[in-house]
Amino acid sequence: MRNIKLVIQYDGSRYKGWQRLGKSEMTIQTKIENVLSKMTDEKVEIIGSGRTDSGVHALAQVANFKTKDEKSVDEMMEYLNKYLPDDIAIKQVVEVHERFHARYNVVSKTYMYRIWNGRVQNPFLRKHVSHVIGKIDINAMKHAATYLIGEHDYASYRDVKAKKKSSIRTIYEIEIAQEEEGITIMIRGNGFLHKMVRIIVGTLLEVGLGRMKSEEVEHILQQKDRALAGPTAQAKGLFLYSVEY
Amino acid sequence: MRNIKLVIQYDGSRYKGWQRLGKSEMTIQTKIENVLSKMTDEKVEIIGSGRTDSGVHALAQVANFKTKDEKSVDEMMEYLNKYLPDDIAIKQVVEVHERFHARYNVVSKTYMYRIWNGRVQNPFLRKHVSHVIGKIDINAMKHAATYLIGEHDYASYRDVKAKKKSSIRTIYEIEIAQEEEGITIMIRGNGFLHKMVRIIVGTLLEVGLGRMKSEEVEHILQQKDRALAGPTAQAKGLFLYSVEY
Numbered sequence: 001m002r003n004i005k006l007v008i009q010y011d012g013s014r015y016k017g018w019q020r021l022g023k024s025e026m027t028i029q030t031k032i033e034n035v036l037s038k039m040t041d042e043k044v045e046i047i048g049s050g051r052t053d054s055g056v057h058a059l060a061q062v063a064n065f066k067t068k069d070e071k072s073v074d075e076m077m078e079y080l081n082k083y084l085p086d087d088i089a090i091k092q093v094v095e096v097h098e099r100f101h102a103r104y105n106v107v108s109k110t111y112m113y114r115i116w117n118g119r120v121q122n123p124f125l126r127k128h129v130s131h132v133i134g135k136i137d138i139n140a141m142k143h144a145a146t147y148l149i150g151e152h153d154y155a156s157y158r159d160v161k162a163k164k165k166s167s168i169r170t171i172y173e174i175e176i177a178q179e180e181e182g183i184t185i186m187i188r189g190n191g192f193l194h195k196m197v198r199i200i201v202g203t204l205l206e207v208g209l210g211r212m213k214s215e216e217v218e219h220i221l222q223q224k225d226r227a228l229a230g231p232t233a234q235a236k237g238l239f240l241y242s243v244e245y
Numbered sequence: 246m247r248n249i250k251l252v253i254q255y256d257g258s259r260y261k262g263w264q265r266l267g268k269s270e271m272t273i274q275t276k277i278e279n280v281l282s283k284m285t286d287e288k289v290e291i292i293g294s295g296r297t298d299s300g301v302h303a304l305a306q307v308a309n310f311k312t313k314d315e316k317s318v319d320e321m322m323e324y325l326n327k328y329l330p331d332d333i334a335i336k337q338v339v340e341v342h343e344r345f346h347a348r349y350n351v352v353s354k355t356y357m358y359r360i361w362n363g364r365v366q367n368p369f370l371r372k373h374v375s376h377v378i379g380k381i382d383i384n385a386m387k388h389a390a391t392y393l394i395g396e397h398d399y400a401s402y403r404d405v406k407a408k409k410k411s412s413i414r415t416i417y418e419i420e421i422a423q424e425e426e427g428i429t430i431m432i433r434g435n436g437f438l439h440k441m442v443r444i445i446v447g448t449l450l451e452v453g454l455g456r457m458k459s460e461e462v463e464h465i466l467q468q469k470d471r472a473l474a475g476p477t478a479q480a481k482g483l484f485l486y487s488v489e490y
Contacts, residue, residue, distance in 0.1 A: 009368050009369075010368055011368040011369055011371075057369070077365075081365050087368045089368050091365055120254075120326050120334045120335065122334065123254050123255055123331065123332045123333060123334050124254075124256055124373055126256075126331050128369055
């Protein structure tokens with residue numbers, strides 16, 4: 001069997017997230033598996049680096065699948081982009097070692113969160129940014145973010161319905177940049193709990209908007225109580241930026 | 246009567262263009278006039294700097310209207326952005342001299358055309374760029390563009406169904422820039438004929454793709470025959486960038 005790795009870009013606006021979901025056609029995984037099954041005449045299952053939630057986007061999601069198909073990777077790429085809807089793009093198709101596993105082999109992941117801080121929403125970015133009105137103190141956010149760096153128990157910063165036992169993760173880096181009316185937050189870590197990035201962003205925004213002090217971010221971390229953190233930031237501003245192996 | 250000037254940004258994807266069109270609700274002008282009429286309790290008509298076609302966008306369309314309404318310009322801006330759909334944004338509301346006329350007073354207009362030249366379409370820009378595959382020779386396009394600068398009869402570069410008598414216009418500047426997979430063409434002139442920017446772009450692309458020589462652009466200009474020019478580039482890549490008064 002050949003092992004094929006895909007790098008995938010998608011506008012998640014229309015979708016119920018990455019993960020196959022019963023009979024729903026509206027997940028990214030299902031859309032890609034359907035085209036791959038047609039292409040190979042096999043029942044293809046793809047393994048993603050991880051899920052992305054409903055409405056979340058990806059600049060470079062990674063997945064792999066096994067196949068007996070003999071097409072060249074170039075032919076596969078042409079085929080996929082021809083039959084996939086235009087909000088899903090296959091940026092790369094590479095044949096990899098049989099042991100490569102898109103989920104198990106992840107070393108770290110980088111997420112990007114985009115905020116539009118203009119007085120008026122930007123009609124062109126409206127589906128790919130969260131519009132936050134009001135003066136945002138970027139330096140307070142940067143300071144608050146330092147408390148989240150390192151290995152911590154992020155129980156306060158994950159969805160209350162989360163099922164995984166351990167909520168210990170490591171965040172390597174949080175970068176916050178402002179350019180005119182746009183604010184971009186980059187977060188790199190060894191793994192993320194359900195809704196963790198969006199709850200972190202929602203909490204940092206509380207700090208930026210002056211509703212919470214920077215130091216509270218550390219206090220919340222210690223309390224291991226989701227109720228203390230800020231609101232979950234909107235899905236539409238979140239992008240899976242890259243997956244490192 | 247007060248004379249109010251609006252600066253308007255819109256994603257034209259869903260609309261049949263700027264201009265009011267019988268009873269259709271799906272023009273930008275109609276959407277704005279409806280909200281203004283509700284706001285002022287008057288029958289408001291707005292004057293745009295000019296039309297934009299179906300599917301064409303604007304970063305800074307300009308319009309003006311007369312009203313007896315006494316709201317502050319700030320209140321008007323809040324009201325408009327609250328009730329307009331999120332693909333139309335009012336960026337500025339200013340009270341101007343009674344003689345200001347958004348169409349008659351135009352000195353020049355700048356259009357931007359965006360091309361995505363990647364092998365694969367960009368899912369996030371797909372509604373705001375024209376996807377052109379193949380190697381594009383930017384220098385050939387730049388050379389071709391020089392023939393179009395100045396005062397000319399652009400009869401070859403306008404829609405065959407155009408009705409205006411004179412097809413003489415002046416183009417002051419054409420700038421073509423390439424950044425990674427994106428190509429941006431900026432065109433500034435004292436006025437543009439129907440579909441003129443898109444036919445110019447379509448023709449420059451023929452040159453860029455090696456299907457036409459740079460010099461033909463001048464020959465086509467001299468022949469005053471629309472059939473000789475290149476195809477009309479897609480509406481979705483075109484933006485009214487600014488209007489100069």
